[in-house]
Amino acid sequence: MVLTILKVYFVCTVILMMVYAVRHAIFSYNRMFGRQRMYYSDIFDSDMPSITVLIPMHNEEKVLTYVLDALLACNYDRDRLEIIPINDNSSDRTAEMLEEYHSRYPFIRPLHRFEGERGKPAGLNEAMRLARGDIIIVFDADYRPGKDLLTSLALAFQDPEVGAVMGRVIPYNVDTNTLTRLLNVERSGGYQADQQARYNLRTVPQYGGTVGGFRKAFLLETGGFNTRVLAEDTELTYRLYTHGWKVIYANSAECYEEVPETWEVRGRQVRRWSSGHNNVMFRYFFRVLFSKYMSVREKLDGMLLLLVYA
Template identity: 50%
Template sequence: MRLNRHAGLLPCCVALQTWPLQALAQTQAWQHEWAQRPGSVLLSAALALVVVVMMVYGARQCVYSLNRVFGTHRYPYAGIDQAAWPMVTVFVAAHNEEKVIASNLNALLASDYPQERIKVVVVNDRSSDQTASIVDAFVQTWPGRIEAFHRAQGKAGKAAALKDAMAHAAGDIAVIFDADYTPGSALIRQLVAPFFDPEVGAVMGRVVPRNVGKNLLTRLLDMERSAGYQVDQQARMNLRAVPQYGGTVGGVRLSAVQAVGGWSDDVLAEDTDITFRLLIAGWKTVYNNAAACHEEVPEEWFVRLRQVHRWAKGHNQVLMRQAWALLRSPFVTSRERIDGWLLLHIFLMQPLLVLGWLLAITLYYLDAAEAVTLFIPAPVLMGYAVMGGFAAFLQMAYAVLVDGHRDRIRLLPIQLLNFLGTLPVISTALASCIHDRLTGQELVWHKTVRYQAQVAP
């Protein structure tokens, strides 16, 4: 009995005795490889670093997925239904939007927000189609409720147009929509409610595609949007991390925006830029998953890839500007600092994955298996395969289940092809961002194509 009682300690004792010998053998193996093939060792170390970073992001996505499905959903402003609603200015960003602008304005006119407390300003930025005449017809039909700001000059881009349009704001709260969005009647109240909290600087609602049934691409984008909002954004809200203001279907506190320097008109992702500048200054961004609004997603692959290029390039511009300030800010919690740092680098994952593939192929042809195993043990490779390779698709799978669209899970394997198609686009966006920063190249804004049939006012 005494022997059996201590039998379980024997493996531990043996392991403790042999550990120094194993460590010595590992060190000798590193020294041998370095002496024989230093290039392979350096490449293996670089590949190991890529694997570790990818595993960190994979773990992040797994945590968000599990929190969304099994965690407690946090939205402390849900009970605000009756209130002394503040004055709100709704800005509608429009550039060549003749196909969709009427639907947007009709939806805003149907809002249940108190009419005397809402002002709609259409920011018509140098449209060359019938957008101006359609907007003017609405202004004539609804005088006092809709105002047109026809912008004929100045910098191109949504951020520059909004910056100029702020002079037409009434009150301290601005709600912003792109022209292809159709807000529901209660959406303005849902987006304004969190601003009763004086710490809130921005609010974001959920984006839902309305042209899902058009083709395979729109179905894939519906899954992607659902993962991004239903899972990722909601989990960040639950965990008190960094929900992101998305530039449309959202609102900002104008005094907060002014306090951090106003809108930046020299960045493609003005929404990401204002999210982080508000965060660094101590303001909070709130996500409301119930505040859903329908958008028109791209129906053609070249339009989709150009949109992804713009997002990636703009996000990386913000990374280069705000990363150090985020680390230094005294107003950011440790959780926000970590999550914000990971969020800032999110569009570096695709180029990093490509780099990892190139390193692995190079090491394969160098016959450097021994050097690789010195830095990347088998358990690490298994963890990378689970968390680094498939975590993004786990978010999509959970989003489909949460939405109740279980049949769409069959599209999940095709998402891999969609992901592979964006790899070169996002990688070139990084190169373009670095080039522009070094050369001082002026931004070029590419508008997303619209498909909806024109609606009369």
């Protein structure tokens, strides 16, 4: 009996791996030889939406100047721009440094959190209730956006079907060691191949939690981020699709990040992602399967995406 169970398990595992191999082969072929779906980069509209940039921070005194200075160099109309750094229980000079920026740039409005529930989802929920912009764009504190990035991301929301948009992440510490070089390959495959191919094929591009934006009204109307879900970005992706919205991928909207430089840090990162992603899988698998808003193609890719960590 045990031997039979192991054989069945082995056969099912092989079949599943073959399904994912075919899936990735289709994505790679589409990216190399298929017709590439264009982004909204040729749109020009003098009436751009008002945006609020949220930056969750915890003890980020060493890196916060990079992201804030990069955002200040962006070419977005400052009358339509608000930046809210979220100081979440920092014990270093993060709060002091943010107040220095606020004194020089009034549209940088720090939120200091020393009470209540901790964590990124809780901080984003509190900041959204204070935000003045119609569109929320999120960056992690160690990211460095290019000067055209805010405009590129905001353009997608001229389309009334778009609920969220995701840009492309590029490591800037690639040459540190073997791990960072491997993660650069992973990022290239995940964004340049998978995300762009899913966008081309009109399946399920994924909002990634940073270097992306979403409509504030939708999230507030549906209860904000669930603080019990670690992968709040994946949860938002599927919440949007199961409510009839679309997620758009902007390959030309580039932002630069510092990837993990040790295997220990990378291991913690993957464990956190897998835990959060599998939580979303249990919550949304059948919602996706029976959704009246998603096409058969979207459902198939959506379920395979939900199962990647499982």
